[in-house]
Amino acid sequence: MQQVKASLTSIDPVWTTIRREAEEIARDEPLMASLVHAGVLHHRSLERAMSFRIAQKLASPEMSDLILREILDGAYQDDESLGVAARADILAVYDRDPACHAYIHPLLFFKGFQALQCFRIAHWLWQEGRQDMARFIQMRTSECFGVDIHPNARIGRGVMIDHAHSIVIGETAVVGDNVSMLHSVTLGGTGKEDGDRHPKIGNGVMIGAGAAVLGNIEVGHCSRIAAGSVVLEPVPPMTTVAGVPAKVVGKVSCAEPARMMDQTLGEGPDLKAPLGKPICGSSGCGGSQG
Structure with a gap:
């Protein structure tokens, strides 16, 4: 051996x-x-x-x-x-x-x-x-x-935490494979729940700087959370959300948002993509959460 x-x-x-x-x-x-x-x-x-x-x-x-x-x-x-x-x-x-x-x-x-x-x-x-x-x-x-990550959280492979100031990931949070997040990201609870109370982040997700995802909600594969957003509701796969509270602003414009690291919003392909048509179909959306 x-x-x-x-x-x-x-x-x-x-x-x-x-x-x-x-x-x-x-x-x-x-x-x-x-x-x-x-x-x-x-x-x-x-x-x-x-x-x-x-x-x-x-x-x-x-x-x-x-x-x-x-x-x-x-x-x-x-x-x-x-x-x-x-x-x-x-x-x-x-x-x-x-x-x-x-x-x-x-x-x-x-x-x-x-x-x-x-x-x-x-x-x-x-x-x-x-x-x-x-x-x-x-x-x-x-x-x-x-960086404060509870040991019971689950985080997949191929994860990048850029700059890594003030990262908080709670006890029951799950982060999938091939996820990217920037500084000051919080994956936390709402303060009103016990038990399974933290977000479930899918594969290939990009989370912008200063974003907070709160509660036991799912963020779908290959979605994108804009910087400074506060996410309180589930995010569909291959979707961009932004704002406080976060709202859907369009579909992602590339197959692997966590890899491309495009954080811009505006009159770009991200907002012009048809809402009913999946864009992300790469291996970045597959895999398992570990």
């Missing part, structure tokens, strides 16, 4: 690219050589590198980086889907964020990616019955990154 894992590591294109980029940084920016050696080149896999990086970020007088690395290494060894999701998240950021020019950038510099991987570890702990440790990871993630 170890030989199989070693061979898989050797053909891991994401990790291979990250290592090459780390070598280039060490060559071109000698003052960062120690950072990339300790954070990337010293490790034999992306999982080990992420474990090191996250432990560095979350360590505090209350819990050392060595203890955190033990927890993280155990999670990555027990559940290979954590590494798969991280690779999908790296590819999503590289594909959608014009400020990301290398696979290594999310791992080293982008707090949205780092916070999301912290959530994935906290969620694993929660599922394992280690809920107090999960809450500790949630607390430290919020303190370090300004």
Whole structure:
């Protein structure tokens, strides 16, 4: 089994690219050589590198980086889907964020990616019955990154959280695959309900900066929520909503709004698309929520 894992590591294109980029940084920016050696080149896999990086970020007088690395290494060894999701998240950021020019950038510099991987570890702990440790990871993630995601929430793969200031995702929220959201997004409750009380975000959805989606409502696959909107009602698939409270303003104008990241509204194709005709039919609307 170890030989199989070693061979898989050797053909891991994401990790291979990250290592090459780390070598280039060490060559071109000698003052960062120690950072990339300790954070990337010293490790034999992306999982080990992420474990090191996250432990560095979350360590505090209350819990050392060595203890955190033990927890993280155990999670990555027990559940290979954590590494798969991280690779999908790296590819999503590289594909959608014009400020990301290398696979290594999310791992080293982008707090949205780092916070999301912290959530994935906290969620694993929660599922394992280690809920107090999960809450500790949630607390430290919020303190370090300004991102507060309850460990019981479910988030799919290929997710980008851009800038990642003031992100709040509640206990019973579900976020599908290939979703993009910007800063100051809230997926919260209405304050009037108990139990299953948070939004269910479909695959391929784009959520603009400062948007709030409140209550146990569904946001359909490949839909788009404009910046600053407050969504209180279900959103049909392949639909754009905007305003306070949010109203339908048209159909999306592309197959993958979360990938295209088009946040403009107005007299464009978004408002001219026929309301009865599906536009989004790509694989971005498929997949499962994890």
